[in-house]
Amino acid sequence: MKVPSALVALSAFSVKTSAFRPAFAGLKTNAKSSSALTMSVQDDIKTLAVGALTILAGVSILNAPVEAITKDQIESLSYLQVKGTGLANRCPEVFGTGSIDVNGKTKIVDMCIEPKTFQVLEETSSKRGEAKKEYVNTKLMTRQTYTLYGIDGSFAPENGKITFREKDGIDYAATTIQLPGGERVPFLFTVKELVAQATTPGNSVTPGLQFGGPFSTPSYRTGLFLDPKGRGGSTGYDMAVALPGKQSGIEGDAELFGENNKTFDVTKGNIEFEVNRVDPSNGEIGGVFVSKQKGDTDMGSKVPKDLLIKGIFYGRLESE
Secondary structure, three states: OOOOHHHHHHHHOOOOOOOOOOOOOOOOOOOOOOHHHOOOOOOOHHHHHHHHHHHHOOOHHHOOOOOOOOHHHHHOOOHHHHOOOOHHHOOOOOOOEOOEEOOOOEEEEEEEEEEEEEEEEEEEEOOOOOEEEEEEEOEEOOOOOOOEEEEEEEEEEEOOEEEEEEEEEEOEEEEEEEOOOOOEEEEEEEOEOOEEEEOOOOOEEOOOOEEEEEEEEOOOOOOOOEOOOOEEOOOOEOOOOOHHHHHOOHHHHHHOHHHHOOOOOOEEEEEEEEEEEEEOOOOEEEEEEEEEEEOOOOOOOOOOOEEEEEEEEEEEEEEO
């Protein structure tokens, strides 16, 4: 299948984050959690998103690629026609440049959020040997099950600005990516409890509308998960047994504290959307997004990595 030029441009797109301001304060986590879980973000997601979305909105994704597929086309296909094609992991495309006015009883349904690129903040060295942090491209290890779909919530003006409050849907997807050096980074791609507000006042959804806000990122693993030593958050052993247990004691407990004391860590992320297509006849909107969130903490034993995710989204507006 020929890859749309828009996706090529999107995949090649990279954002440097050397001069952004902190965007989030500390988070409430389990008392056993490492202080590293605090979102010590050194990027201002809004500044980052404005630059990214402005460029993304101008690429050929605005033009209808031959491979684009609409909501009606997807719904006309049978299960066997979709099976094995990857279409179930794709968001529908929207065509149109109209506008939709929303009121206090409008909601968004069938929202789809499809990532196109995954980047991780890593420390790299320049040719002069100078260390610096920048987002590096990664290889996706997860099969085509990482798109969020069926998300719904209120989409109405609040305090003069359109605000989206996420309520339900397939709003998380376990995903794993691989760094150039071979290290794998698991994380939960999500928009749980998202509250996204428009950057400008008004009640009209038109191309160029930007809205975004914070969301919660639950732990990649639950309390029932057991590690290779049989330790878990709510079940299993409290510490390693047999020969590894001989490392216990004052020094051993300090070294293995994070491994023995499992926690369910919840961190914060932020996402920015920009609408670039509106179809008033069907109530559909589409555009691009930039999301920033934390990776897995391995239940409190590892410092999570900063992730930058970019892609496209789709949604349909309805009256409640």
